[in-house]
Amino acid sequence: MLPTNVKQMLNQQIQAAEHPRELAIDIMMAVQDHYGYLSDEALEEAAAIVGVDPLKLEELATFYTFLYREPVGRYVIHICDSVICWMNGYESLRDHLCKKLGIQMGETTPDGLFTLLPVCCIGYCDRSPAMLINKKAYGPLTPAKIDEILETLRAEAAETTPS
Amino acid sequence: MPKLIIDEREITVPEGTKVIDAAERMGIMIPRFCYHPALGAVGACRVCAVNCLDGPIKGIQMSCMIDAQDGMKVSTTDAEAVDFRKHVIEWLMLHHPHDCPVCDEGGHCLLQDLTVSGGHGVRRFQGPKRTHTDQHLGPLVRHEMNRCIQCYRCVRYYQEFTGYEDLGVMQIGSRVYYGRYRPGTLESPFSGNLIDICPTGVYTDKPSRYRGRRWDFERRPAVCLHCALGCHVTVSARYREVVRQEARFSESINGHFICDRGRYGFPYVNLPQRPRSARVDGTETGWEAALKTAGERLESVAWKTGPQGIAVVGSARCGLETQGMLKRVADAKGWQGPVLDIDPAAANVRTAVSRLDSDLQVSLREIETADCIVVVSADPLNEAPMLAPALRQARRNGARVTVIDPRPASLPFQFDHFPVAPDDLAAAMAILIRKCAEKEPLSELGKTAVRSIEAVSDGADIPDADGLAALYDDLHNSRRPVIVCGTHTAPPEIPGMAADLALLLRIAGPRAGLFYVMPGPNSFGAALLSDPAPSFGDLVSAIEKGEIKALVVAESDLFGSGIDWDRLRNAMNKLELLVTLDYIDSPTTRAAHILIPTLTSYETPSLLINNEGRVQQSPAAFRGGDPIARTGGGDHPPRAFRRDIPGREMGAAWTALLTLGGRDPGSAPVNLTAWLGEAHPALTSLPEASDFPPDGVRLPLAENAVERFQTDRFSHGEKEEDALTLLVVDRTFGTEELSSLSSILKELTPSPFIHIHPEDAAELGLSEGDAVGIDSEAGTTVLPINLTPEMARGVLVIPRRRDLDDRLPQERRTVLSKTAIRKATEDA
Ligand code: SF4
Ligand code: SF4
Ligand code: FES
Ligand code: FES
Numbered sequence: 007m008l009p010t011n012v013k014q015m016l017n018q019q020i021q022a023a024e025h026p027r028e029l030a031i032d033i034m035m036a037v038q039d040h041y042g043y044l045s046d047e048a049l050e051e052a053a054a055i056v057g058v059d060p061l062k063l064e065e066l067a068t069f070y071t072f073l074y075r076e077p078v079g080r081y082v083i084h085i086c087d088s089v090i091c092w093m094n095g096y097e098s099l100r101d102h103l104c105k106k107l108g109i110q111m112g113e114t115t116p117d118g119l120f121t122l123l124p125v126c127c128i129g130y131c132d133r134s135p136a137m138l139i140n141k142k143a144y145g146p147l148t149p150a151k152i153d154e155i156l157e158t159l160r161a162e163a164a165e166t167t168p169s
Numbered sequence: 170m171p172k173l174i175i176d177e178r179e180i181t182v183p184e185g186t187k188v189i190d191a192a193e194r195m196g197i198m199i200p201r202f203c204y205h206p207a208l209g210a211v212g213a214c215r216v217c218a219v220n221c222l223d224g225p226i227k228g229i230q231m232s233c234m235i236d237a238q239d240g241m242k243v244s245t246t247d248a249e250a251v252d253f254r255k256h257v258i259e260w261l262m263l264h265h266p267h268d269c270p271v272c273d274e275g276g277h278c279l280l281q282d283l284t285v286s287g288g289h290g291v292r293r294f295q296g297p298k299r300t301h302t303d304q305h306l307g308p309l310v311r312h313e314m315n316r317c318i319q320c321y322r323c324v325r326y327y328q329e330f331t332g333y334e335d336l337g338v339m340q341i342g343s344r345v346y347y348g349r350y351r352p353g354t355l356e357s358p359f360s361g362n363l364i365d366i367c368p369t370g371v372y373t374d375k376p377s378r379y380r381g382r383r384w385d386f387e388r389r390p391a392v393c394l395h396c397a398l399g400c401h402v403t404v405s406a407r408y409r410e411v412v413r414q415e416a417r418f419s420e421s422i423n424g425h426f427i428c429d430r431g432r433y434g435f436p437y438v439n440l441p442q443r444p445r446s447a448r449v450d451g452t453e454t455g456w457e458a459a460l461k462t463a464g465e466r467l468e469s470v471a472w473k474t475g476p477q478g479i480a481v482v483g484s485a486r487c488g489l490e491t492q493g494m495l496k497r498v499a500d501a502k503g504w505q506g507p508v509l510d511i512d513p514a515a516a517n518v519r520t521a522v523s524r525l526d527s528d529l530q531v532s533l534r535e536i537e538t539a540d541c542i543v544v545v546s547a548d549p550l551n552e553a554p555m556l557a558p559a560l561r562q563a564r565r566n567g568a569r570v571t572v573i574d575p576r577p578a579s580l581p582f583q584f585d586h587f588p589v590a591p592d593d594l595a596a597a598m599a600i601l602i603r604k605c606a607e608k609e610p611l612s613e614l615g616k617t618a619v620r621s622i623e624a625v626s627d628g629a630d631i632p633d634a635d636g637l638a639a640l641y642d643d644l645h646n647s648r649r650p651v652i653v654c655g656t657h658t659a660p661p662e663i664p665g666m667a668a669d670l671a672l673l674l675r676i677a678g679p680r681a682g683l684f685y686v687m688p689g690p691n692s693f694g695a696a697l698l699s700d701p702a703p704s705f706g707d708l709v710s711a712i713e714k715g716e717i718k719a720l721v722v723a724e725s726d727l728f729g730s731g732i733d734w735d736r737l738r739n740a741m742n743k744l745e746l747l748v749t750l751d752y753i754d755s756p757t758t759r760a761a762h763i764l765i766p767t768l769t770s771y772e773t774p775s776l777l778i779n780n781e782g783r784v785q786q787s788p789a790a791f792r793g794g795d796p797i798a799r800t801g802g803g804d805h806p807p808r809a810f811r812r813d814i815p816g817r818e819m820g821a822a823w824t825a826l827l828t829l830g831g832r833d834p835g836s837a838p839v840n841l842t843a844w845l846g847e848a849h850p851a852l853t854s855l856p857e858a859s860d861f862p863p864d865g866v867r868l869p870l871a872e873n874a875v876e877r878f879q880t881d882r883f884s885h886g887e888k889e890e891d892a893l894t895l896l897v898v899d900r901t902f903g904t905e906e907l908s909s910l911s912s913i914l915k916e917l918t919p920s921p922f923i924h925i926h927p928e929d930a931a932e933l934g935l936s937e938g939d940a941v942g943i944d945s946e947a948g949t950t951v952l953p954i955n956l957t958p959e960m961a962r963g964v965l966v967i968p969r970r971r972d973l974d975d976r977l978p979q980e981r982r983t984v985l986s987k988t989a990i991r992k993a994t995e996d997a
Pocket of ligand 4: 200201202203204211212213214215216217218231232233234
C-alpha cells in the first residue's frame, strides 16, 4: 500500500488534470519511485488512481523502457542500442559490461547493485556510444571509462549502505 | 472524382477512396491483414504493398494508406511489389506454430490464404520460436496467441470500435501480446466479433471448437431473432444441428458485427427437450393425425359455444407468415383474435408503429451519422445490444448522446444521463416539447399538441430540469438529431411524445429521426397485423368468465405475458382445449392438450419486420430433424434405412394453421405473398422470396407526418406518496426468450439482485448487500440489493432472469408501498 500522503498527492494531481489519462506515465513513475519497481500490486494501485482498467496501464508499462515490471538493481544501466551507437562500438561495450558484471542483458547482479538493459537512442549521439544510469547519461564510453563509472557507483553504494 | 489506373485498367472513384478499396471495386483483392473497412487504415502489417509506377506518388506504397489520386498508375502484380509482399508474409510467419491441422480457423484463414497465394512455402528461419502463454477468456472465445501476426485488428475493434478496455496489446517488439491483464471472461457483450475479425486463429469460437471445418457445414444467411434490430448472421449447421454463427455484413443494420446474444442464442434449436413429436393428451401421434384431432376438437368447441369460444394467440417471434395465417384463419373462422403480441409492451409497440413515418424512420447504421441523440425510456445495451456500438460510433463522430431513463444506464462511451423516475418521464419530455414550441411558429395541430401537454405536470420533480432545457438547444442546433425511444418499460404516453418531439424538431429545422426499440424480432409485424382489442389480458378475462373454451397458441409462451402465473394457470385449467404449436419446451407447451411441434426460422424461411419497419427474409439454413448426436446417442447414428429425416415430421407453424383452418393439406400451394398483401396494405408490394434484397425492404409507412401529432393526452394519476416503482427490466443475457435457453450464455448470466438508490436505501434502513424481501402478487421475492447512485430515486430495478420468472412480479412496472419492502431476516 502506498503511504497516505503519496496517494493523496497523486489523487490531487489526477483531479487537477483535464484528461486524467495524460498523467498515466507520471503516476506510474511516482508509484515506481516509491516501490523501486512496478509490482502487480503497484500497477493496480496506479490504475485505481488514474481510474482505468489495469490493462490500460499494463499496455504502457510493458511498452515503456523506464517502467520496470520486475525488480531491478539499485543502479539500472540502460546501454544505448540504436544506430549511432551501433556504428561506434555498442556491441563490444555491451559485451564488456556483461563480462565485467557477470550477467547477461536483462539480468541483475546477485548483490542487487546493477541491472543491465538496452534502451533506444537517448539523444546523446554526439557523445556516442552512450548509456544511462538512473536517469544520468554517460558518453562517449570506452571500456576503461565504464570500469571507472562502475567503481565510483560501487563506492557510492558502499558508503550509503549501513553495514 | 480521381481517375487512376490499376493494373492497366482505368477506374474513377469517389474522393478519399483508398487505393486498396479502389482495386477491390475492380475485383482486384490486394492482400491485407490490418485493414478493415469498419476500423480504417493503420498500415500495421505491410502486406498490402503495391508499386506506384507513375503519378503523384511513386514507388512501393501501402495501398491501404494512400488515397486514390488523379493520374496514379498502380501495379499490384509488379515484381518488386510481389517480392515485397512475399517477404512480409515470410517474417509474419517466422514464429507461427504451423498448427493449421488442429486450428479451427484452418479452411477460412486469411493468413493461410495469403501465405499460399504470396508464394511463401518453406520456412528458412532456423532460430528458436518465440512462444506465448494463452489466456482463459471466458466461455465464448478461445485464445491461441502463438498464431498472432500483430495486425492490431482485435485491439482496435475491442477498444476503439466498441469501447471496452479489458482486452488490449501489451509488450513490445517480438513479444507483443494481445490479451487481458489477467485471464478471465471478456467483459464486452460483443466479444464474439474477435473471432470473425482476427485474420488468423488467435481467437476462435470456443463452443464449436473441433466441430468441423467450414466446408463441412451447411452455411446460410439468416436474420437474428434475439431482439428487434434484426441483425444479419451466417449460420453453420452440421449433423442436423446449428453449430456456429458469425456476423454477416449488412449495410443498413449491423454493419460488420453482431452481439454475443445474437451469436450464441441459437442452442434452443438443438435442445433435447425441444418438442419433436406431436402429442394428443400426452400420447404421441403423427403430426397430421394430431392436426386432424385438433381440427375436430376445435369444430366441436365451435359447435357448442360458437366460433367466439375459440381464440388464437401468436407472438412477436412468429414470422409474418405465421402471424398472417393466424389472422387469416381467425377471420375466416370467426374465432377471437388474433392476439399477436402478448408482451406487456404490446400497446406501446402499437403506438410506436402507428407513429413511425417514412420521413422519420432511421436505420441502425444511420444512427452512426446523427449528431445529437436523446435516448428516452430505453436501455440500449440490454434491450437492443447492437444499438450501443451504433451510438458509440455517433459519439466518436462528435455526437452528444443523452439518456433519459430511471435505470442505471451503462454505455461504452461518455454520455449524459438524466435519471428520471418513470412517473416523471412525461414531464421530462414535456420540457423538451414546450421548449420547442417557445421557439417555433407551429402548425395548428402542433399547437394543439403542445397545449395538451400543459396538462402534464410542470416537471418540478425532475432532477436538473435546466439541463433538459439546455439539451433542447443542442437538439435544435444539431443537423441530424435522433430520438431513440424504448417500449419495454415506457409509460404509455412516452412513445407518442417521442414522435411528437421528433415532428416538432422537424418543423423547427433539423432533419430529426425517430428510432423505436421494441421487444421482439417481429413486434412490428404483430402490431400491423392485429387489432388493439382483444389484448391478451382480455382473452384471459374471457377465459375466466367461461366465454372462451379453446385456445390455439402459435409459437408463444403465455407465461411471458406479464400476467400473474397463478391467475394464468387457473385460467388455463378452465380451458377445454389448448392447442400449442411451438419449437421450444415451455410451460405453455407442457400444458397443451394437443402439442404440434413446428420448425424454427433456421429450418423454414420466415419474414420479419424489424423495429425500423424493414421487412427482412431469413431463409432456411438446413432441413431440420433430430440432431445426429441424439439419434446416435453420441455414437454413429442408427444404420436402419429410412426415407425421411428422423424428428422432422413437422412443418412450419403457418402450414399447421392452414390445416387447422380447414384446408386440405393436399390442395394447391397458397400464394403467401398475396395473402400478406390482403392482410395489410403496407405488405402489398413485398418482393418474391427469390429476389428479396439483402437488406430487406422498408415498409411504406404513412407520410405527411406534420399532421399526425398525438393530441389526446393520457390523464396523469396522482403520484402515490410513500410508494416505490418496481421495474423488472431486460438484460443482455438471460431475459430474451430464446437466448435464455442457451447453455452457452448461462455462465454470462449473473444471479439476480435489486438496484436501489443509496438514499432510498438509507430511508428504508437498508445497506449494500442486504437481502431484501419484496411482497407482490407473485408472493415474496428475496434478493440482495445493490446500491446504485446513477439511477432515479423512488425506483427499484430488478434485471430480469427468465429462468427465475416465477419468483418475480410479472408486471414490468409495479407500484409498491414502502411497507412491502423490508430487510429479510436471517431465518426468512
Ligand atoms: S490476435 Fe489476431 S487480430 Fe489481434 S493482432 Fe493478432 S492476428 Fe491480429
Ligand atoms: S443486437 Fe439484437 S438482432 Fe443484433 S445480434 Fe444482438 S440480439 Fe441479434
Ligand atoms: S544512437 Fe545512441 S545515443 Fe543516439
Ligand atoms: S493492410 Fe495495409 S498495411 Fe496492413
